[in-house]
Amino acid sequence: MAEEAAQEQRSPDPTRSVRCIVKLGGAAITNKGELESINENNLRSACAQLRQAMSESNSDGAPEKVLGMDWSRKRGDSADPAVDAEWITGMAGLGLETNFIVVHGAGSFGHFQASRSGVHKGGLHSTLVKAGFVATRISVTSLNQEIVRALARGIQNSLLCPLLCAVGPSIVITRLPVGTSDEKNHGTAYSFAEGIPSVGMSPFACGWTTKQRKLASSNTSQIIQSLHAGFVPVLHGDAVLDELLDCTILSGDVIIRHLAQLLSPKYVVFLTDVHGVYDRPPTEPDAVLLREIEVDEDGRWSIVKPVLLQGNNNKGVEISVASHDTTGGMETKILEAAVIARLGIDVYITKAGTDHSLRALKGDVSTDTEDWLGTVIRSSR
Numbered sequence: 001m002a003e004e005a006a007q008e009q010r011s012p013d014p015t016r017s018v019r020c021i022v023k024l025g026g027a028a029i030t031n032k033g034e035l036e037s038i039n040e041n042n043l044r045s046a047c048a049q050l051r052q053a054m055s056e057s058n059s060d061g062a063p064e065k066v067l068g069m070d071w072s073r074k075r076g077d078s079a080d081p082a083v084d085a086e087w088i089t090g091m092a093g094l095g096l097e098t099n100f101i102v103v104h105g106a107g108s109f110g111h112f113q114a115s116r117s118g119v120h121k122g123g124l125h126s127t128l129v130k131a132g133f134v135a136t137r138i139s140v141t142s143l144n145q146e147i148v149r150a151l152a153r154g155i156q157n158s159l160l161c162p163l164l165c166a167v168g169p170s171i172v173i174t175r176l177p178v179g180t181s182d183e184k185n186h187g188t189a190y191s192f193a194e195g196i197p198s199v200g201m202s203p204f205a206c207g208w209t210t211k212q213r214k215l216a217s218s219n220t221s222q223i224i225q226s227l228h229a230g231f232v233p234v235l236h237g238d239a240v241l242d243e244l245l246d247c248t249i250l251s252g253d254v255i256i257r258h259l260a261q262l263l264s265p266k267y268v269v270f271l272t273d274v275h276g277v278y279d280r281p282p283t284e285p286d287a288v289l290l291r292e293i294e295v296d297e298d299g300r301w302s303i304v305k306p307v308l309l310q311g312n313n314n315k316g317v318e319i320s321v322a323s324h325d326t327t328g329g330m331e332t333k334i335l336e337a338a339v340i341a342r343l344g345i346d347v348y349i350t351k352a353g354t355d356h357s358l359r360a361l362k363g364d365v366s367t368d369t370e371d372w373l374g375t376v377i378r379s380s381r
């Protein structure tokens, strides 16, 4: 009995406040029209903005020095990276409030494999679906690894950094052993380091399953324990087993909604490649950005800003979905965001890599002013 009680004491407090759950949309961090192609600029910006949002106040504006946490050998390096354990031991901490959860989409890393094999429709008796399941997971977990490394390290660029070193707020100077490419060219290798203690967590590997494509079981204890330990869990849309269909695709949008229901973050952010939800596909002329949508306790939603033509305020939103998108695109996002808003949690949908995405990540969004570009979905209560 004593051991169980002790275990109970050790079990993480599921109510430890999560500040924000953020989705790095696949349309933002990958080039959706190009197979397995990362949008490096958007990913770099998202990592930097996440660090800024997590940083404890750096009131005097002094350049921060952060600890890069990707100590693996980079492609092309001939020697192992040096790790200055003594300097790290002397650090007073990471200077971050890490009560964030990151979920990313697949973009061009998973949708192509899934749509070509029909994984989202199930049927593991089919060799094509089984092969597609394996291929989809290889693709999305490789993207997850790249995102975890980018969050933990940031971007390595020995050409750019010497210039930025003079002004850069978050550069870690890592001296590589003699003979490495950077050593020869620049004497010292520099790397951007966001230094976010990220840990990749795959829903399939964590035992998440669906039933008729709806979430059926989701073991979140590891996520809660990781938060408690000061890590930032990084989940992703995944291929999962389904109790009726054998298998399907679980969208990052659904994962976020489920985690929001369980952990009640202060706000949720969806970063994508457009400024928010429009009244029609933003590629169409005259598309209007919907700045504020309210959701009532019955889940009905209406457009509050802008005030549209009479009677159009709860008219549906026209949505187009890319042909290879296996999880419903913006439509799924809006439906899941409405469920989250009904819980009383504000949802911000905006474009990655902009001042507006940084303000959203900081929770610094007020629809009273017109200067924030995005869609706020909130409860009408």
Ligand SMILES: Nc1ncnc2c1ncn2[C@@H]1O[C@H](COP(=O)(O)OP(=O)(O)OP(=O)(O)O)[C@@H](O)[C@H]1O
Binding pocket: 024, 025, 026, 027, 028, 104, 105, 106, 107, 108, 252, 271, 272, 273, 274, 276, 277, 278, 279, 280, 281, 282, 283, 317, 318, 319, 320, 321, 327, 328, 329, 330, 333
């Ligand atoms: N009415 C609409 N409002 C806003 N975007 C729309 C609308 N209709 C279609 N879209 C398209 O939806 C896309 C964003 O949805 P999508 O699901 O691809 O985002 P994502 O979450 O970044 O990607 P992923 O689902 O791969 O993670 C945009 O590229 C946009 O062109």
Ligand SMILES: C=C(C)CCOP(=O)(O)O
Binding pocket: 026, 104, 105, 106, 107, 110, 111, 114, 136, 140, 236, 237, 238, 239, 249, 250, 251, 252, 253, 326, 327
């Ligand atoms: C494996 C796939 C396609 C995951 C899809 O997740 P999403 O991009 O968040 O919809």
